[in-house]
Amino acid sequence: MRSVVLAVIFAGQGSQEKGMGAEVFGYYPGLVQFASDTLGYDLVSLCTENPDGLLARTEYTQPALYVVNALRTFERVHREDRPADFYLGHSLGEYNALLAAGVFDFETGLRLVAKRGELMAAASDGGMTAVLNTPAEHLLKIFADDGVDGVDIAGFNTASQIVIAATPPVLAVAHACLKRREIRFVRLRVSAPFHSRYMEPARVRFAEFLKRFSFAEPAVPVVSNVTGRPYRPGQVTRMLTEQLVTPVRWTDSVRTLLDGDDGLEFTEIGGSALTHMVQKIRSGV
Template identity: 75%
Template sequence: MLFAGQGSQHKGMGAEVFPRYPGLVSFASDLLGYDLAALCTENPDGLLSRTEYTQPAIFVVNALHSFERAHREDRPADCYLGHSLGEYNALLAAGVFDFETGLRLVAKRGELMAAASDGGMAAVMDTPEERLWEVLAAHGIDGVDIAGLNTPSQLVIAATPPVLAAALGCLEEAGIRVARLRVSAPFHSRYMEPARVRFEEFLTGFTFAAPATPVVSNVTARPHRPEETARLLAEQLVTPVRWTDCVRSLLDPGDPPEFTEIGGTALTRMVHAITKGV
């Protein structure tokens, strides 16, 4: 089972499940200090696009859809995998922490990531890492990090505003397709180190159980081990999302897995690209 992360938010999200979980929605609203259902369904003042609101909203909506599926389906998932923020829903589904703990974690994560606002991200298409570094080096551009390896044909870079602008300029000049992402900071890069330090300290206040079902880590592309969960969640802020490697770790040519996505369709499209090798 795949869980979508930031970028999957949209006005109206959760409207179909909120009425079926009034207690959880009320609890989440009280914990967060605002009306979560109104945020998701009405998006007042465009708040849903702000990281500190986006992350708790996606976590709660993904969780409720996951609970719905668990009630409907007899057969549980064999493995959970979430993209960036979605990894928290994967860990929740695997019993690593409960709903309240997960919500507290993502609320703090969103707050810290929102505070790191000096930078941006962009998708780079059809360009291997080696070629990317070659083009940037030829123009003397330093300070770019790879923030995500989504498919064999799409990677994501992050940098400060002037460095990102220079990088995109030279990549376009070299005939490489790029697209800025609508994010407020250079997530999953060295520039999130202050947030990582504070989040690591925050995580010491929690205890994590062993996953009842394997959860693949964005950082290692391997299943979470209970003694490493806190460290991996902190490191996730400053290391690339290794989505391609995560998906490939689950592929078995003799028994192709079935993927079910909660929260959107973007991850499913990525899986198709990965399995086709394009």
């Protein structure tokens, strides 16, 4: 029995950057070529050169991040790093968590993420914004008082940061409202209003697509974005479907683990933003 409990966490969309994956592509040429053939474009070129800014487009971002973080995970195993006791990922990152936990193989995950990115990119135009130091209930009341309609809460990142999603006209009105109230906000690097009502067309089509696949139960507990709790038996298809239209409960997910072990350690694959969030959640800010 190990004395230290480890949670491995996976970054999601927004963590992409030109040059990502360069440190691992050379170790897995077969998987990289397979991914390129499956996706229909040169994955290495996309990630290292970012031609025409394609990495900012959801249909390219999601499979690229999935592949890069999968290879980083394989390399972690190859180095015989300490095995994880829990996996969790932020939005797209949950697919890497499920892969690491043995729910599906690399090919299945790639096909799922490619379809997810395609559907999410096509479902609606819009965006997402992080709002700081304003509880969700208070924020929604402000919007209601100012006649701002059509904003969804799309994520609970920390006690001091929530995420909203909407179409461009609605977000413009919401931003104006926040400025009047002197509430700080930051536009996110995404191209659609994920985790909101606006993803309902994608949810319907993705649910149909998922019928083609069967999934194993996680060999290591994976915490769901939808519930903030570990997956229960038989939940994979439903959780992956609902994830598209429900908020990312990152705060609840992390607290679920912290409540069980105050000494829990976290290792992030794909960036450092989630690690900073964990630190804030741990300190209650």
